Amino acid sequence: MWGWAFLPIVLAVSAAGGCWAVFGIAVANGSVNITVEFPYISVCGAEPPQSCIFGQVMNVGSFLVIWVCVIRYQQVIDYGYQSALNIVSLVTGCLCAIGGSLVGNFQELRALRGKRIKSTNPSGGRS
Numbered sequence: 001m002w003g004w005a006f007l008p009i010v011l012a013v014s015a016a017g018g019c020w021a022v023f024g025i026a027v028a029n030g031s032v033n034i035t036v037e038f039p040y041i042s043v044c045g046a047e048p049p050q051s052c053i054f055g056q057v058m059n060v061g062s063f064l065v066i067w068v069c070v071i072r073y074q075q076v077i078d079y080g081y082q083s084a085l086n087i088v089s090l091v092t093g094c095l096c097a098i099g100g101s102l103v104g105n106f107q108e109l110r111a112l113r114g115k116r117i118k119s120t121n122p123s124g125g126r127s
Helices: 002-029 050-078 084-105 112-118
Strands: none
Touching (some): 050 084
């Protein structure tokens, strides 16, 4: 059961590694110019083929975030501290994970409507 303790570490390492992979592919393809300015990760993942990798990184990351939130929710219940704050944190975490998935699947250059939806979620549509 202690193996679940490594889930947040796996989430952080895989998300960071995936973002750097997308950045590296974007620089190698010439999609972004790092001599002018350092681009945001959503700009790096806006064009194919790195957009596919960016979408998958965000989807896997969102799934892991939901998993961490559900496990933490259950841990608090198992300790006997059920409260409204526990439910609020579960819902907020899941909404942020859905927002992350939207960021990954609706790239800025591809879907303006998706961008409007992202801007209304609790995470502020940040990438």
